[in-house]
Amino acid sequence: xxxxxxxxxxxxxxxxxxxxxxxxxxxxxxxxxxxxxxxxxxxxxxxxxxxxxxxxxxxxxxxxxxxxxxxxxxxxxxxxxxxxxxxxxxxxxxxxxxxxxxxxxxxxxx
Amino acid sequence: xxxxxxxxxxxxxxxxxxxxxxxxxxxxxxxxxxxxxxxxxxxxxxxxxxxxxxxxxxxxxxxxxxxxxxxxxxxxxxxxxxxxxxxxxxxxxxxxxxxxxxxxxxxxxxxxxxxx
Numbered sequence: 606x607x608x609x610x611x612x613x614x615x616x617x618x619x620x621x622x623x624x625x626x627x628x629x630x631x632x633x634x635x636x637x638x639x640x641x642x643x644x645x646x647x648x649x650x651x652x653x654x655x656x657x658x659x660x661x662x663x664x665x666x667x668x669x670x671x672x673x674x675x676x677x678x679x680x681x682x683x684x685x686x687x688x689x690x691x692x693x694x695x696x697x698x699x700x701x702x703x704x705x706x707x708x709x710x711x712x713x714x715x
Numbered sequence: 716x717x718x719x720x721x722x723x724x725x726x727x728x729x730x731x732x733x734x735x736x737x738x739x740x741x742x743x744x745x746x747x748x749x750x751x752x753x754x755x756x757x758x759x760x761x762x763x764x765x766x767x768x769x770x771x772x773x774x775x776x777x778x779x780x781x782x783x784x785x786x787x788x789x790x791x792x793x794x795x796x797x798x799x800x801x802x803x804x805x806x807x808x809x810x811x812x813x814x815x816x817x818x819x820x821x822x823x824x825x826x827x828x829x830x831x
Contacts, residue, residue: 639818648719648806648822649758692757696818701746701765703808703820705758 609693614710623680625709627693630674638669638676641692643708649692653678680711688713717741719823721807727829728797736792736826740809748808748820749782749792758806764790797830804828 610628617623629638637656641649653660655667655676666679680687692708720739728734740747749761760774764784775781779797784790794801804827808820 637818646824648808648825649820650822651819654819701763701771701818702760703748703818704760705750707757 609695609706611691611693611706611709613707614712616712616714617683618714619684620682623683623687623711625678625680625691625693625711626675627678628675629693629695632673632695633697636673636695636697638667638673639694639696640665640667640678641694641705643690643692645689649705652691683711683713685713685715687711719807719809719821721805721823721826723826724824725827725829727831730799730830731796733793733795734797734828736794736805736807736828738790738792738807738809738823740788740790740807741821742788744809744811744821745787746810746818746820747784747790748810749790750806750808751803752806752825753803761792761805794828797828799830802828802830 637654639654640652642652643649653662653665653667655669657669660667668677690708690710692705694703719741722737726734745766747764750758751761752758762775762782763771779795782790782792804825806822806825808822810818810820
């Protein structure tokens with residue numbers, strides 16, 4: 606399983622765009638990159654998943670460069686309700702393992 | 716149901732007692748996970764069930780922990796002779812069968828276990 610590294614914490618003001626970068630230097634050819642969000646006292650929630658280039662949904666965008674050794678989760682115009690821990694995961698073909706690191710604690714400031 | 720349901724939501728037990736935690740996965744989901752999360756920490760994998768295959772128990776911390784999944788649906792995590800270090804939030808998740816690394820897991824709200 607590819608190991609992931611992401612910042613422990615980030616602060617942002619309301620209305621700003623937030624970019625959280627995750628490093629996964631030993632990602633394998635068939636691995637996908639997935640991000641989860643966890644609010645206090647709740648289970649994690651799937652945000653977005655991608656393999657290469659860019660993926661966008663109603664919540665976020667995921668940017669993956671050509672070498673796939675990192676990925677960036679982009680949250681547009683954050684609000685106080687986006688305060689949460691964000692986890693980056695890498696999982697491979699046929700692998701069910703969901704390995705959660707410590708994640709990035711995002712604090713949105715009014 | 717609409718989502719993964721766990722019960723009880725909170726459980727306080729005395730050291731040495733046995734506890735059972737229940738998970739109702741989303742209907743049709745063949746994969747089921749149990750995780751443990753201590754205060755301020757990340758998620759620790761405990762056990763994984765996939766259909767009728769033998770479960771992956773590699774994350775269970777000791778032989779006091781066991782889990783079963785009856786009929787490919789409801790799962791029960793049992794902790795025998797609870798210790799104070801077992802205090803944590805126990806999270807259950809389910810997903811459709813994993814293919815090609817694509818795997819969206821849906822988590823329940825968790826059971827907060829406190830051993831006193």
